Amino acid sequence: MANKDSKAGAKAPLKAQKATEVKTIDQLHEELSKLQLEHLESRKSHKQGELVNPHVLTAQRRGIARIHTAITAATTKSLTDSKSDTKEEK
Known part of the structure; x- marks a missing residue:
C-alpha cells in the first residue's frame, strides 16, 4: 500500500542557493572568459566524438x-x- 502523503513521481521544488562569496565585476569577467574557453574546448571535443559526458x-x-x-x-x-x-x- 502506497503512502498517502507522497504522490508518485512528485519531486520537491528546487531552491535557489545564495551566493556565499562576493566577487567584483572584474573577477566575474575573468571567470566568464575561463568558462567560455572551457566550453569551446568541450564543444570541439564533442564534435570529434571524444567527450564522454555531453551533459557537461x-x-x-x-x-x-x-x-x-x-x-x-x-x-x-x-x-x-x-x-x-x-x-x-542635492
Whole structure:
C-alpha cells in the first residue's frame, strides 16, 4: 500500500542557493572568459566524438548564464547606488 502523503513521481521544488562569496565585476569577467574557453574546448571535443559526458555542455552553458546574470546584477546595483548618492548630495 502506497503512502498517502507522497504522490508518485512528485519531486520537491528546487531552491535557489545564495551566493556565499562576493566577487567584483572584474573577477566575474575573468571567470566568464575561463568558462567560455572551457566550453569551446568541450564543444570541439564533442564534435570529434571524444567527450564522454555531453551533459557537461549544458552545465557549462548554465554556468556562463549565471555569471552573465551576476555581472548584470552587479552593474545595475552599482549604477543604482551611484544615482542614489547623487540624489542625496542635492
